[in-house]
Amino acid sequence: MSDRSEYTRMQRFWSWLAVEAGKRAGLVALIALLVTLVLGYGVTKLQFATGQDSYLNTDDQVYVDNVEYQDLFGGQAMLVLFTLDDGVTITDFMNEANQQELARVKEELKANDAVIEAVITPTDILDWSDALIQSPDGNPINSIAGGALLAATQADPNPDGQAARTADSVTTLERLNAIPIEERTLANPAWIDFLLYDNSGEIRLAQQSFFTDDRHVQMLVRLPGNASIEREGEGAALVADTIDNAQFEGATVTVTGAPVLLKEINDYLVGGFLQLGAIAVVIMAIILIVLFNVRWRLLSLVVVLFGVTWAFGLAGYLGIPLSLVTIAGLPIMLGIGIDYAIQMHARVEEEVLIDRDPHPIQATARSLGPALLVVTFDAIFAFLALRFAKVPMIRDFGLLLAVGIAVICLASIILPLASLGIREYRSPTTGKDYRDGFLAQLTVKMGRLPIWLAPIFAVASFAVFFGGVVVEDHIELQSDPVQWVNQSGEGITDYRYVESETGSGSELAVFVRSDDVFSQETIDFVDTFATEQIEAHPQELLTASSLPTTVLYLLDVPGGSFVQPRAEDVRAAYEAAPSDIQVSTVNPEAGALNLVFRYGAGTLEDRAVVVDQIEQSVSPPDGVEATPSGLAVVGVGLLENLVSNRAQLTYLAIAFVGIFLAIRLRSITRSLLSLVPVVIAVGATSLVAWALGLKLSPMTAVGGPLVVAACTEFTSLMLLRFVEERGRGLEPAEASDVTAARTGRAFIVSACTTMAGVAVIATSSLPLLRDFGLVVAMNVAVALLSALVVLPPLLVWADQRGWVSKRMIPDDVLRATTPKLKQR
Template identity: 25%
Template sequence: MQSIFGALAGIINNHPKSVALTAAVIMVFALFGASMVEMATGTETYIDITTPEGSLVYQYENTYGSDMIFLMIEGENLYDPQVLEYLGTITADFSNEQHVTSVLSIADVVKGRTGGTIPGSAAEIQAIVDEQPSLLSTGGQSGMMTLMMVGLEPAVSMDVQSAVLQNLKAIIDITPAPPGVTVTVSGSAAFADEMEQEMGTSTGMLIGLALLLMVVAMGFLFGNVRYRFLPVGIVVMGVILSFGVMGWSGTPLSMVVMAAFPVMIGIGIDYAIQFQTRFDEEVRKGSIADAVTTTITQSGPAVVIALGATCLGFVALITAPFPMVVDFGVICIIGVSCCYLSALVLIPTFGTLVQYRPLESREVRSKGKKSGPGMMERYDMALGSVAGKIARNPVPILLLLGCVAVLGIPLDSEVIISTDEADMVPPDMPALVSMSKLGDVIGSTSSLPLIVRSNDVLAPDVLQWMAGFGDYATAQNDEITGATSIATLLTAANGGTLPKSKIAIQEALALLPEDTRNSYLNGGTEAVIQFSMTDIGMSEAEGVVSKLTSDLAWMEPPAGVSAVFTGSIVMFTDMMTDITAAKTGMNVLGFVLITAFLILVYRRAAAITPMIPIIMIIGWNTVIMYVIDLQYNILTATLGAMSIGIASEYTILIMERFDEERERGCGCTEAIQTAIQRIGTAITISGLTTVFGFSALMLSEFPILSNFGLVTVLTVGFSLIGAILVMPAVLSVTCRYADHHAVKEPAVSGP
């Protein structure tokens, strides 16, 4: 490894301009790749479609999941003939749009009763509506609200949905509405489109805020070196490289992946600080060339070990069952690696090109006047004093903080798990507000589908079972408001009774419009029962799905027929169980990977000591989440693995310095005190700047990101506590144990 770092130092010393030019070319390619990054929302970001459950959800959405766009029309009197004329006009224009399969409004209901004409008075229109209640006339007798439903082709891409939405909005804008009438576009397609736009805006805002906070942090905390804002520029390079890799590799930007950028900025700034601090220190001792060589060959390997441990924490995220979490882990690994490489190469190169000169020391600036130690020097001494006291008496601090961590074991199951997508997005997002209003009007904007498969789903006994189970489930579950299937459609087409013979079934089937038939029937071997539900949260929905599954086991389908619940509700309720299992699995894997890594690198059992404070940190995280009433979601479930990755850097660096002091002949207490005093300030500055980077997440309008930002800020704070308070105690115990056995061994082996 040293030969690689030595060769890099030689190249930078001999060809700094060529290195800078190469870096500039790479940045250009990265910028081009960044322009190819695409947004991702929807099912494929939540569930792996290669699994049986995921493939069923994906197949259902592609076969039956025609995304419906709802238009909420509000006004003082929607039964006014002028309003129905307006609805008829935009209905005709909507119908001409590509990928639109159907358009239905109250105007169509009225025309269906009058032979295609609109009555001349509001009273006549209201009389027709009162005689034929319809979902489209949701305003009741007042006539103040109605709906228009626009059906899209199944399985159209998000780009197509977005294009259709923009065209519909354009038609609404250019078609004059009657006075007092407003039209609001809603539905899942509109929600996904607006969320995608919000994600693009939010990502830029988060990166900008994180960098701004970095500038503030550097201004206050890094004033002892020249070019104090250089680490911010290095991190910008790392972010650009990360975006470039995303674009070239086709990795999409999802709601969770947005959080990766403040994470990489927070961690990347730490690497830049470490390299610039070491470079500044070495320049004070000798030439710039020697500083380049020492910085790269000494700090390079040390920081790459910390980088490896951090990346292994993120590797654990790749095992998550959620694609967006997998992408988050991958981008975090790529991001922190790009930041490390940028800092390793660009800081020495920059120092060489500008002929770096360190700032004058405080003593020189005071022109020989006697002055006391500065703030950071006093902080160093305070850390050393505290570390010395802990090293001399380590047990109390281990017991106290260890007991707090143990509390996290029983409290973990008490932390609420949330998978409701509405809780993850900005609460004031117009599409979410309109979706909520739509849910109040129609009861719910989603349904629970049951896929039924058989050699012949149109067989009389299969149809009889579908109709019977739909009625039974509706009667037994208050949250189910109705069940619609090919059986209920055939019943309606056959005058209110379900056809009994195959001939009668085919005759009734021929009466159904093709679009309607295809929404509930896929050939002759598959059909779907759509259970409409009241507007309930995911916790309640989980209970409904469980109850319906029990009902299905009790009222089994005929022989040779299978029935499985699927759809978004099942996907999100299953995620609640998956999150519990995933966070435990990711934590365990993170521990195993980093422990094995440390033993492999240091080749001694004592190398696992940095993991002991990390175990406590995970326990503290659970306690604080319970105390401040935070919830586990698809992103905060990664907190344990992230804590392992982030905290390991600080504890490893302290162990490295402790080992260095021991090699110089220092005793346990002295080595611990010196290690903490020498690098405690650097770790504190790194930790605080990392906090500044993660703080940007707290300002996000997405609750899933702001909550994650809060817990990661607390995690970094706990990591500092673990490194500065717990690590000295752990090193003291292990060092005393090693010294005790080192004394006994000669006595045992002697004559």
């Protein structure tokens, strides 16, 4: 036992901390309980966030545009799809009973104006068509539609086009006159037929956004703009419940929409957060019971649970939200954080059973305390790399982990010192030397590869890393957001059904600003723009819906030329529209028109191409602005943010940790040695994903820094312990074996719990999280295996030249125990 005067000031501090924690274990326990109660209350302040501000930055143009769009025309859409029974026509479905039920449903929904913005039913569409065709005196020429059609015939520049329009008008009049004026009501199936179908028997183009084909009818419910996810969830639930309680004849009804899927995700966050944590705790408890043969073997788990509670409580007070990404924080913090407590517990047992130190708690604190601070800062710097992500929820995740791991480190030092200190004082541990045990000997054998392989490992590791860098841009991400959510949930089942039946899964909106939304220039631009985009993207943009296009489609006649509607006809059509159609299509006070494309099925990458082409091709006249927005554009913005610096986050984490270690360990060599297993894992994963053509979860953007944090935690502890053994006068090979034998049990148990904490995310029902958990668990496994197999021969080879221990142990000890230095 060395005299206390031989210790440095820092070593004396650690000794004092160990003595005081053990002597005042009761007080420490009381303080820990009070801290847990205070910070535990902070857990109740945690907010779950799945809104667009989790995915987009508030200064992103996409975010700004979408906020403006929703202020103008409302928020997310809920779609109600009526699939007609066999033998039932649309006319049959639009009978009086169903019209009355649609009216009742609309009235019930509109009564909840806090969560419902607008409701457009099939009846509203027919009412609007009726208003366009009917005239006060019964003369069709004096109707809005009649006047517009007559003007279009006169404006058609082609004589053949004029003839076609005239012939079509004659046929239309014949069909119209066949129905007496008094029977031109929606109670008459013949009148519904006239309103729905053109002269060739096809559904009129203007109606196809709601009557998509002969078997499907749609109803649209628009939720309030820029609503919270909770408010949107209430609206989605209200629509689903109201429709579920309705009675419609001749059709099955399906309700879907982005709010339904977002509500499912939000509900999962609340329950899944605790579920993933509980699974991780159970698995870790089993690992500790089976592999960690020490007294109070579950102490480490208890300690990390205290630490995690403190971490999330502090996150609640700091206002760090829980999102789709941060939900993974609980199992990850459990997995990475428990290593600290395991190492502390194992070192106490080592000092008691092997070194027989009369003051094992002080010895543990002096030897391991500084090392735990080093690896904690390793993790913090790795996690802080996530603060450079372009996605807000990933930045929040980095902050959560950085704060959490610091708090867990504090708990993992103080609580074991106090609990094990009082235990060893009252009931000293007795037992046999564990260095001959299975785990210890396995660790020794894993690290005994021939020393001559070390330079090859070093070169190969960086070759693998840079190979991964080269193929990184060729790795494909899973960019279909529908694939990110639970594929067995009712919400996704309904979504898939609607998508397969109608061919549409989303909407792309364009809001048009103009000093005068009813000017001829604005009307011409909207109609031309909509027509050109549908022609350019027929597979993606299925239909266009707006006030100008509705009138444009009214004028569409087979054989007729393209003729723009007159501004006065468009204004008249607006004034004749039901109020909910008016608020959904035009905001006269703000000078804005709404153009909505029904978007076909596809990935975000596909949509990104279309959105980019639209943005590049749009060329409005002076005084008119056209801005793509809506759900499709928001999704594209999210993908761009995820992809933009996904790989760079990993490189930043490696750089941050490497710089910190180089400064703290006072050696670039020691820093690089600690990073070798990390770069192997990062590079190998990219190469495997590229070679197998795997589609990686977009959440792998956070995977690299996690691997860096988890692995450098192990490599730094191994390197520092190797140096400690070298300082005791052991030669490099012997120091490596002693390090493995003494710490092997703790390292393997820690490796298993760390992998369990990460891998448990793979049990999530959300593919976005599940695939992320699998990839990161594979990364961590490769990194930890590399740490146990590759790092030991590298340390021995490097320190045979004095590169590892130089300036960390006395020069005389270094020269006496380093063969190549003895020869000089």
